[in-house]
Amino acid sequence: MSPREITVQPLTADAFAPFGEVLDASGAPDRIINAGLCGRHHDLAKLDFGPDGRAGISIFNAQARSLPYQLDLLERHPEGSQAFLPLTGAPFLVIVAPDEGDTPGTPLAFLTAPHQGVNFHRGTWHGVLTPLAEPGLFAVVDRIGTSPNLDEYPLDPPYVIKG
Ligand SMILES: NC(=O)N[C@@H](O)C(=O)O
Ligand code: NI
Numbered sequence: 001m002s003p004r005e006i007t008v009q010p011l012t013a014d015a016f017a018p019f020g021e022v023l024d025a026s027g028a029p030d031r032i033i034n035a036g037l038c039g040r041h042h043d044l045a046k047l048d049f050g051p052d053g054r055a056g057i058s059i060f061n062a063q064a065r066s067l068p069y070q071l072d073l074l075e076r077h078p079e080g081s082q083a084f085l086p087l088t089g090a091p092f093l094v095i096v097a098p099d100e101g102d103t104p105g106t107p108l109a110f111l112t113a114p115h116q117g118v119n120f121h122r123g124t125w126h127g128v129l130t131p132l133a134e135p136g137l138f139a140v141v142d143r144i145g146t147s148p149n150l151d152e153y154p155l156d157p158p159y160v161i162k163g
Helices: none
Strands: 004-007 020-023 031-033 038-040 054-062 069-076 082-086 092-097 108-111 117-120 136-144 151-162
Touching: 004 108, 069 092, 082 092
Parallel strands: 004 151
Antiparallel strands: 020 117, 031 038, 054 136, 069 151, 082 117, 082 136, 092 108
């Protein structure tokens, strides 16, 4: 059976809208602050940590992957959103999939532009943080809580994501 292949596409707000928000400094800032020395791109993401959770900021130091990339797992966080904010200018891989009857449909793979981040809405099927260059340093804003917040879905056969 030929591997299920997916070709990456550029990350755009419209294409990503069903899954979450793209976080970047594109366009004019919403506010000019700090004595005119700073543009604020204000309130860009729909953050959601549920009634029993709270917001947390963590730093991920993830190993870089390369294309073609074998995607063998999707996951989702039913109790909260999750944002990946790169701490370098390197593009990274963002993988999402529509929900089809409580299981993921065909994934989509996006390549970020430098300094673009993403926020996955609560329950969005996604691939784990996938840097394409070292260091894979990211700030991650997601739910901190005591109740479970992870559904995993192994992909067999896996998908192969191509550049
Ligand atoms: N497990 C964890 O903290 N990270 C994952 O949710 C991920 O999407 O990388
Ligand atoms: Ni996640």
